[in-house]
Each structure stands twice: as C-alpha cells, then as structure tokens.
C-alpha cells in the first residue's frame with residue numbers, strides 16, 4: 001500500500017532532538033518512502049525553554065534542508081509544520097499568527113503536558129477551533145491523564161478536535177501504558193490519523209511494525225484510514241468521516 005501521509009516527523013536536522021545531521025534527515029525520508037509514505041510533513045518542536053524555535057528559524061531550517069534534498073531520488077514530497085508545545089507563550093503566538101500550522105494553514109499540531117488537561121487548555125483549544133484552525137492532538141496515548149480514561153479524549157473529539165496516533169506506540173516503543181492506551185483508543189475509534197513521530201532513521205522500523213500491528217488488529221482498511229484518508233482530511237481542516 002502507498003499514498004500515505006506522515007503528519008508528524010522530525011527529519012529537519014539541527015533544530016531540536018530530531019535528525020542529528022542532514023544525512024540522517026535524508027535517510028529518514030528515504031526509509032519513510034520505502035514504508036509507503038508519499039508525503040512527509042516536518043514538525044520540528046517549538047517549546048519555550050527546551051527548543052527555542054520560532055516561525056522564522058524553523059522556516060529557515062526547512063529551506064536549508066530542502067536545498068540539500070535536491071538531486072536525491074526516491075524521496076517523498078515534503079512540507080513544513082511544527083509540533084507546538086501548548087503553553088501560554090505558544091498559544092499567544094498561534095493567536096498572533098506566529099505559529100506554524102500545517103501547509104494550507106487549516107490545522108495545527110499540538111503537544112501537551114499530559115498529566116492533566118486543565119479547563120484553560122480546553123478553552124484555548126475551542127478558541128483555535130473557532131478561529132478556523134483544527135487542533136491536532138499529538139500522541140494522546142502518551143498522556144498519563146488519558147490512561148484508562150478514554151471519555152476525557154472522547155469529549156475533545158466530540159467537540160471537534162483531531163487526534164494523531166504515534167504508530168510506534170503499538171509495538172511498545174514508549175512502554176506498556178502508552179501501548180495499552182493506543183490499543184484502547186483505537187478500539188474506541190478515537191483516532192483520526194496516525195504518524196511516525198520519527199526522530200532517527202532507525203525509528204522507521206518501529207513505525208513499520210506498528211503499521212503491521214494495525215493491519216493485524218483492525219485490517220488494511222484501518223491502515224488506509226489512519227495514514228491516507230485521515231491525514232488528507234486534516235490538512236483540509238476537516239475530520240475524516
């Protein structure tokens with residue numbers, strides 16, 4: 001199967017904990033293409049105090065990196081977004097148009113503290129949604145708050161937020177609890193799409209195993225939904241049906 005779209009990947013070198021070198025970034029893209037991805041959106045971190053990137057530095061890094069892709073064949077199409085750590089500062093940046101939504105500017109990738117989802121965070125998600133920007137919740141299976149509590153995520157999904165599974169969670173990359181949570185959230189139909197969240201070329205093997213696991217548990221149709229239909233809808237600012 002092909003035509004997959006990866007909405008969460010750290011193939012841009014030198015800006016955070018993603019690809020350590022441009023060569024490794026290129027190797028990640030080649031490996032993802034081999035795994036069936038025809039489009040891979042770079043989502044480097046914007047996290048104040050840890051990865052102090054802003055829109056301008058990330059756009060510059062993306063341009064530098066895409067220049068180094070020229071002449072290499074067997075690559076997927078690429079694009080630029082950002083994994084926004086959803087604190088006060090990054091929220092204000094998004095409101096001021098200083099964030100980095102997905103190409104087309106209809107959806108935006110967000111990660112959270114994960115121990116709780118205080119009411120103010122939920123209100124801010126609604127604010128973005130009202131502002132015609134679809135919030136995409138990165139790897140909900142990793143947030144302790146949601147373990148054993150699918151109804152908390154269900155409320156956000158019912159309110160129109162999108163969710164993105166990290167496929168490697170299904171093969172235990174992050175431990176037993178996130179693996180269990182990923183299976184449970186899949187069972188409850190609470191994911192709109194899945195991704196690689198790869199940081200190194202070697203991570204792609206876990207992603208491919210996670211994709212096999214999805215086929216084993218839920219069939220090829222689910223794989224197609226999570227990696228093709230879902231991401232395509234999200235890029236249009238819609239939730240897949």
Ligand SMILES: [Fe+2]
Pocket residue numbers: 008009010083197
């Ligand atoms: Fe990530």
